[in-house]
Amino acid sequence: MLDSGMASLGAKVVATSCSDENHPPENIIDGNSKTFWMSTGLFPQEFVIRLAEQTSMSKVTVDSFNVRHLKVETNASQNASNFKFAGEKEFDQTEGHLQSNTITISGTSATHLRFIITSGYDHFVSVHSVNIHI
Numbered sequence: 001m002l003d004s005g006m007a008s009l010g011a012k013v014v015a016t017s018c019s020d021e022n023h024p025p026e027n028i029i030d031g032n033s034k035t036f037w038m039s040t041g042l043f044p045q046e047f048v049i050r051l052a053e054q055t056s057m058s059k060v061t062v063d064s065f066n067v068r069h070l071k072v073e074t075n076a077s078q079n080a081s082n083f084k085f086a087g088e089k090e091f092d093q094t095e096g097h098l099q100s101n102t103i104t105i106s107g108t109s110a111t112h113l114r115f116i117i118t119s120g121y122d123h124f125v126s127v128h129s130v131n132i133h134i
Contacts (some may be wrong), residue, residue, distance in 0.1 A: 006130070007031070010052025014080060014112075017046045030126050033063060033098070045117040048080055049130065054085050056109045058086075061131040062103045069118040072103055074110035083114050093121045098128055117133040 006029040013024060013025040018040040025047055027035035039045040069090050073083035086105040093099075113132075117125055 002133070006051075006132070008050070013037075013047055014050045015046075015048040023126070028130055031129070032127045036065075036128040038126045039096070039117070039120075039124055041123045043117060043119050045125065046114060047071050047127070048112055048114045050112050052108065054109055054111050055132065055134060056107075057102045057132045057134050058106050058108075059102050059133045060113065061100060061133070062115070062128075063098045063100050063128040064085075064091070064126060065094070065098055065128070066120045066122045066125040067099060067101075067117055067127070068121050070101070070103070071116040071118060072105060073114040073116065074103075074105065074108050075112040075114070076110055078111060079115070080112045080114075083112070086110075086113075102133075119124065 014027040023038040025037045028037045071088040072084045073088045075083045087103040089103045
């Protein structure tokens with residue numbers, strides 16, 4: 001498994017549907033679960049992570065708060081286009097602690113991952129980390 005400090009491995013958050021200067025999208029991959037990216041309300045919300053190189057993976061783990069439903073799409077080209085559905089999950093609501101959910105995307109090889117939060121338990125959601133399992 002690659003750890004949530006994916007930034008140290010060359011991964012970058014290259015697109016988001018919103019940004020808050022106090023909780024920037026780079027926090028998703030900084031390896032610190034105390035930092036996070038926060039949405040600015042309304043759904044869907046999304047972010048795209050570019051990996052340093054094409055990587056085969058079996059699943060992704062997302063640590064978040066107030067996310068109700070999330071879809072994962074992958075892309076194997078160098079530009080972030082032609083995303084394909086890889087998996088989705090309905091998250092259970094948690095009170096006072098992070099949601100940690102693993103989504104199986106077996107047999108996937110990608111250069112980009114797009115995460116689409118289609119609904120939340122509140123107007124605002126946060127994503128604290130994303131891990132990929134190889």
